[in-house]
Each structure stands twice: as structure tokens, then as C-alpha cells.
Amino acid sequence: MILVDGREADGIPADDRGLAYGDGVFETMRAMHGTIPLLDLHLERLQRGLAALGIVAPPSASLTGELGRAAGEVRDGVVKLIVTRGSGGRGYMPGAHQPRRVVLTGALPADLPRWREEGMHVAICTTPLDGPAALAGLKHLNRLPQVLASREFQGRADEGLMRDAQDYVVEGTRTNLFVVAGGQLVTPPAGRGVAGVMRRLVMTLAAAEGLTVREAPLRDADLGGEMFLVNAVLGVCPVAALEDAPRPIGTMTRRLQAAVDQEMERRAC
Numbered sequence: 001m002i003l004v005d006g007r008e009a010d011g012i013p014a015d016d017r018g019l020a021y022g023d024g025v026f027e028t029m030r031a032m033h034g035t036i037p038l039l040d041l042h043l044e045r046l047q048r049g050l051a052a053l054g055i056v057a058p059p060s061a062s063l064t065g066e067l068g069r070a071a072g073e074v075r076d077g078v079v080k081l082i083v084t085r086g087s088g089g090r091g092y093m094p095g096a097h098q099p100r101r102v103v104l105t106g107a108l109p110a111d112l113p114r115w116r117e118e119g120m121h122v123a124i125c126t127t128p129l130d131g132p133a134a135l136a137g138l139k140h141l142n143r144l145p146q147v148l149a150s151r152e153f154q155g156r157a158d159e160g161l162m163r164d165a166q167d168y169v170v171e172g173t174r175t176n177l178f179v180v181a182g183g184q185l186v187t188p189p190a191g192r193g194v195a196g197v198m199r200r201l202v203m204t205l206a207a208a209e210g211l212t213v214r215e216a217p218l219r220d221a222d223l224g225g226e227m228f229l230v231n232a233v234l235g236v237c238p239v240a241a242l243e244d245a246p247r248p249i250g251t252m253t254r255r256l257q258a259a260v261d262q263e264m265e266r267r268a269c
Contacts, residue, residue, distance in 0.1 A: 001073050003066050003103040016100060018084030021092065022141035025049035026082045030233045030264070031071040031105075036079060037267035038232055039067065041197040046083065049138045054094065055085050058101045066103045074105040078233055082141070112234060115158060116257070119240025119249050120229060122161060122172070123153035124220065129162040129170050129193065137195035146173045159229060161242075164192055169218045171196075175229035175237075178202065179222060180252050184212040192217075198230040198260070205259045211252070226250035228257075236260050 004012055017023035027042040036042070043063065050057045063081070070079045082104075086097035109115075127149040135142075145162070150173050153160040159172045171177055171193035178199075179186045185206050187199065206213045226248050227239040236257035238249040 001070055001103070001105045003070065003101075005101055006062060006066055012084075012100065012102060013087050015087045015089070016084055017086060017088045017094070017097065018082065018100070018141055020088075022143075023053070023094070024055065024082060024084035024141045025053065025139050026080060026141060027139060028231075028233060029067070029071075029079045029081070030235075031074050031077050031079050032264060032268040034072045034075050035268050036067060036071050037264045038197050038201065039064070041200060042081075042232070045139065045195065045197060046081070049140060050083060050099075052134060052138055053085070053140070055083065056099050058083060058099060063101065066101070070103050070105050077108055078106040080104045080106065084141070108233065111158065115237045116235065119238035119247070120158040121156075121241045122159050122227075122229070122239050123157035123243060124169075125149035125152045125160040125162050125173070127152060127162065128165050130165040133191075136191045137193070139194060149173050161223075162193075167219065168192065169220065169223065172229050175231045175234065177218070178228050178230065179218060180226035180250060181222065184214060185252065185256075186214055186216050186218065186222075188218055189215045196231055198232045198235065201263065202230055202236065202256055202260060205263060206256060209255070209259065226253060228253045230260075235264065 002009055027046050029036045029042050047057055082102040084100045085094055086100045088097050127145055129145050149160050149162050161169055161172055164170050170188050176196040176199035203213050223242055229237050238253045239247045241247055
């Protein structure tokens, strides 16, 4: 299914500013049992992104209705929402445009069961992840660093970790990173990468279970033990190997994987 401004369509106008300049934001959501369990968190982040870019938010009723329709059709899969500034002429300067919303559905990754059970093989990318502070944490449409980084590990790994200009490890190309160190859960600060909704849920559930969670910059040397990756579609996926070095799939990873699965089912039902 593809909906453009609430109507079934197979494309958008060629003068859309999302196509021309990446002028917009997006959310990639997991559908379960015909619902979107983390919809409230996705819409909250969407509103922050639109406000940061100065794009007028679509009507809430339109968004929830179209997303609900898409989730009902795909049942268990992926729903993606894109909101652009809309159509406009040449030039970077935004004018009084009518925002455009696009809703798409898709299947879950074929390798997801294997990743969740056996773990992901992860590479370290050389493409730097850096950008304006005003875009920090946002799911904006400018994803060329992630595209270039994904080409680096294509065919040899399941995911790649990206560093910033200071060589701190920030996140995966499409995931947030957690490391278990000294019995604590450590994740890079959200301002360095995407403020993931699954990252937020994991931190909340970990704290509720009495686990210590902290945000701290990470270097390559900090990646020596138990690690896992998260996003809204994948849930919690262990890291089984970093480059050619095996990594243990530990009890904290499995504990939080089970807690997230339980919470997602609760929200979906």
C-alpha cells in the first residue's frame, strides 16, 4: 500500500522538496496484529522533527487514520511515514508550501528471526556520521552518510557501526547501540545520533527492572564485550560478531529482548 495525502497512489510530484532537498522527516514503524505498538512515541518524535524544520504538522486525525489503515492491511510488518515540506520551485529557501504525507507498507526483514536468535554480524564503517547540531536526534530525510556506510559492509555483515568526526562510536546505520560494561547498560548520547524510539523503550524497561542505564561516549576500545542493537522494527538484536571477532550473547541482552517483546505484545493487544 502507498498512500499520498490519504489517497492510494504510486508516486509523488517531481517538484516535491523531499525529493529535491531531503526536506522532510520520516518514521519507520513496526506493525503487530494490525496495530502500531509504539505509535505514540513515533508521533512524538515526528512532531519534534517537523517543528525543528519549520514544517506544519499534518492533522493528527489524518495521520492516525492513515497509519491505522496501513497497519490493518499489513498486519505484521513495516509501516513507513514520510512528511515532506511539499511541492515547491527551485531554490533552497522554503516558502508557504503545503506539506505532503506519504504512508507505505512493507514486509519484515527476511533475516530478522536469525538476527534475533543467533545475533548480527557487525562491521565498523569509515564513513563519518556528522552534521549540524540543529538536526541532532532527528529522523530527517538526509541519509546519504548511512547510504555510503551501508555500501561498505554490503555482503559481509548485517549492520555497520558509524563514528562521528571525533571517532566516537555513535550508532548503527539503522540501529542504536547498547554495550554492557561492568554490569551496567551504556549507550551513546542521543544527541550524537538518532533518538530512537526503541532505544527509549529499552532504557525505560531496563530502569524498571533495576538495571543501571547511562549515556556515555564510546570508543572502539569500549566494544569488547556484550553488545546489542535496537530499532523499532528489529526490537533487540544481539551482536554475535564485530568484524571477525565473536561477541558473547549475554544474559542482559536476552533479558531485555524478552522484556521488549512482552511490552510490544501488551501494547499491540
